[in-house]
Amino acid sequence: MRLATVRDGSRDGRLVVVRRDGDAVLDARSVARTLQDALDRWDACAASLRALAATLDAGDVDGEPLDPDQLLSPLPRAYEWIDGSAYLNHVRLVRKARGAEPPPTLETDPLVYQGGSGVLLAPTEDIPLQDPAWGLDLEGEVCCILGDVPRGTRASEAARCVRLLCLANDVTLRSLVPAELAKGFGFFQSKPATAFSPFAVTPDELGPAWRDGRVLLRLTVRWNGKVVGDLDAGPEMHFSFLDLVQHVAKTRAFTAGTILGSGTISNADRARGWSCIAEQRALELIDHGEATTRFLAAGDTVELEMRDGAGRNVFGTIAQRVVPG
Template sequence: MKLIRHGLRGAEKPGLIDASGTLRDLSGVVPDIAGTVLGRDSMRRLAALDPAALPALPTDTRLGACVGAVGNVVCIGLNYADHAAEAGLKAPGQPIVFNKHSGAISGPADEVWLAPGSTKLDWEVELGVVIGEPAFRISEAEALDVVAGYCLVNDVSERAYQIEYEGQWTKGKSYPTHCPIGPWLVTPDELGDPQAVDLWLDVNGQRRQTGSTRTMIFGVARIVSYLSQFMALQPGDVIPTGTPPGVGMGQKPPVFLQVGDVITLGGAGLGQQRQTVVPTPGR
């Protein structure tokens, strides 16, 4: 099952994509793709629906972030050994954890804003994990049972804010529009093995990232279990799980995004995103 959120930004409605690729409206069934709707029982009810009985949507309908009312975006850094190497850093012995502010979330085809004075805007294609059940101090064996589904995430990063300013990474990760999510939330049964997902990203039509979750240092089950030892994960929490090599700061010489650049990215079973970099409106 592929779940979506559609409509104007800030007023998105729930929906799904049927087997033929038709967008269908779910607003008469559930209030949003968020919170308790992501729980096991609710997801089973959605899977049992006849999509043909749901209203069809126009093909040009805007898709928003595929999860609504996200409480936390908890990210994993340097989770691919070859990405750590291109950053000149040692592969971690434990997951590196940081946050993106939920105000950074945007839709898969929304514009990405360049901050005033920013010169080191970067891209990162990632597998996102969406939590469906409360999870606190769970084992790795239990971890995948609390996952509602998976999605594509572009962990857009302002490297100067992240690395050259004092403190933690969060301020380099949290600018508005710097967390495109979607186009859809794919359920675990449809995606299959989360450790066998191919990922890619292009900038202006040039391939920059090619990778696979097979080469993650810490797999999804380890990540979810590990995080639950330190925090009570909640339905709707999104966990971007790290990026493969090929980010802008790892190019020789480094290459960063500028106004007018177009980012396209995708993953097997996860769909595709496309963003254009624009100045921050009104700033």
């Protein structure tokens, strides 16, 4: 089952189910007004939402044509947005480029930060750039949307907390990062609003491509129409989503509607490309002593998507343009 949120003039939009081909949607407000409403009452709503999706896929109802520009983020605002860094190749590269050693617990203790969740960008919404000197970057990620997570949840129990999966472009202002980290208190100004994919999908929708808390599909990243990344999201995700849930729930409970990100998808094989400019610049610094790839500028376009073995665009496409802010 795939779900989306359509603009209706309200903050949270209206919930729809998405036809399998991605070309039509069916209003789901007879079951739940919004995705957050559905997540709050998941046990009562999930079967009815699946039934709506089945009628749409079977052609029993026509639905309404899908207009990507009318879609909000599946959750236009979320209770929490927590981002990990589960791809250790990315961590090692960016730290090596700046002459910093990885933390000694890199392979045993996930890195996470908590981002802003009150304003989330729609999948086709412009990215405002107030000052080009801030170093605007994209970051391609896989995310899960959680149900209620009790404090102390173990990885072995965490699969039951994963309700939906989606993609994210976790925008970063790279030039603002060093000064913030030097304060020893984490990211804030350097992490503006994140964009999410048009569709949020139930894990079973991926079939065997969802395994052991990982999405075993390739992320395609295009910059100004050129493919710069064709990355395998599965094998090199050192910490699975189940591991990340265990980590964040060690001392806290989380409410339904929390979004948990994988961090920048990264592969050791350079032929796969990259999903954030900082990683490419790190490679240039390591190899040549100078970073030559520029950051994003006004007028640039960025696209992220994942296709399954049949070529279906599982999560829809994040397609954004950078504009002067």
